[in-house]
Amino acid sequence: MSEDNHNIASNNGRTNSNSKISFEDVTKRFSVREGKGVSEFTAVDRINLEVHPGEFMAIVGPSGCGKSTLLDLLAGLSKPTSGQILLDGKPITGPGLDRGIVFQQYALFPWRTAEANIEFGLEAKGIRAKERKERARHYLSLVGLSGFENRYPHELSGGMKQRVAIARSLAFDPEMLLMDEPFAALDAQTRESLQDELLRIWEQTGKTIIFITHGIDEAVYLGQRVAVMTARPGRIKRVIDIPLGSRTEEEDIRSGAEFGKLRHEIWSELREEVQRSQAFDRSNGTSVESDKAKVK
Numbered sequence: 602m603s604e605d606n607h608n609i610a611s612n613n614g615r616t617n618s619n620s621k622i623s624f625e626d627v628t629k630r631f632s633v634r635e636g637k638g639v640s641e642f643t644a645v646d647r648i649n650l651e652v653h654p655g656e657f658m659a660i661v662g663p664s665g666c667g668k669s670t671l672l673d674l675l676a677g678l679s680k681p682t683s684g685q686i687l688l689d690g691k692p693i694t695g696p697g698l699d700r701g702i703v704f705q706q707y708a709l710f711p712w713r714t715a716e717a718n719i720e721f722g723l724e725a726k727g728i729r730a731k732e733r734k735e736r737a738r739h740y741l742s743l744v745g746l747s748g749f750e751n752r753y754p755h756e757l758s759g760g761m762k763q764r765v766a767i768a769r770s771l772a773f774d775p776e777m778l779l780m781d782e783p784f785a786a787l788d789a790q791t792r793e794s795l796q797d798e799l800l801r802i803w804e805q806t807g808k809t810i811i812f813i814t815h816g817i818d819e820a821v822y823l824g825q826r827v828a829v830m831t832a833r834p835g836r837i838k839r840v841i842d843i844p845l846g847s848r849t850e851e852e853d854i855r856s857g858a859e860f861g862k863l864r865h866e867i868w869s870e871l872r873e874e875v876q877r878s879q880a881f882d883r884s885n886g887t888s889v890e891s892d893k894a895k896v897k
């Protein structure tokens with residue numbers, strides 16, 4: 602990324618004390634095997650980003666730019682190589698019950714039924730059996746899986762497993778939701794109804810939501826702001842305000858001119874990055890990377 606871009610990112614992202622989440626110069630490097638040796642690979646580089654309390658922040662970026670890496674850091678599942686992430690002003694030291702996570706790959710316990718998977722987090726919270734069951738059934742019904750309570754993950758389709766994972770994170774009712782392409786595996790109708798449901802829950806509860814997606818429409822529809830990441834190593838290229846009104850009140854906000862304009866703006870930013878990422882792939886045929894960049 603050019604120095605200019607980095608300056609933009611820094612200005613956009615600087616910490617202020619009212620932030621819910623602050624990424625401060627966060628860099629994550631991995632050690633990777635290359636031939637007989639080991640080399641360092643920078644996944645995300647000097648990320649500065651602030652998320653306000655109760656904000657719905659969407660994050661888009663080319664495949665492999667470090668979006669899931671950022672979410673892992675935020676979840677406390679890994680630590681930055683340098684820099685820090687503050688949550689309510691305090692550095693993140695590990696996972697916590699305040700953060701509900703929907704991983705890119707559904708992470709269900711294979712030995713538990715759909716219902717028991719949802720109940721898992723509720724048990725950790727000390728909720729009584731009757732209420733656990735009621736909540737699990739309510740959220741299963743919300744994601745269109747009534748009747749599948751007693752199925753084990755291997756008896757469900759990919760999209761169904763993802764819906765159980767979504768239901769589990771919603772039922773748990775955490776203060777913050779960290780969602781990594783949660784709707785990517787779903788059919789269009791289910792995706793749209795879950796988008797609206799998520800917006801409704803967000804409006805009602807004031808949760809802070811970080812939502813990673815490949816879908817530009819989805820990012821504009823859901824986000825109050827959309828952070829666009831650069832091709833790897835991932836940095837924050839721009840944070841774009843989405844000044845659209847309540848999605849749940851408007852008729853079809855997606856067909857409006859303002860929506861189209863914002864969509865185009867993000868698409869242009871992303872296209873530049875995808876092209877850069879593809880050029881990088883071509884010039885580094887032997888690189889550790891084989892991911893293909895994509896923009897939907």
Ligand SMILES: Nc1ncnc2c1ncn2[C@@H]1O[C@H](COP(=O)(O)OP(=O)(O)OP(=O)(O)O)[C@@H](O)[C@H]1O
Pocket residue numbers: 631632633642643644662663664665666667668669670671705833890892
């Ligand atoms: N544990 C790891 N060890 C080595 N490299 C890793 C590790 N985890 C991720 N990476 C690399 O870091 C980069 C960022 O990966 P990440 O999964 O964060 O990308 P992403 O933006 O989520 O991509 P996608 O959109 O395809 O999900 C990739 O190049 C990936 O190969």
Ligand SMILES: [Mg+2]
Pocket residue numbers: 668669670705781
């Ligand atoms: Mg990812």
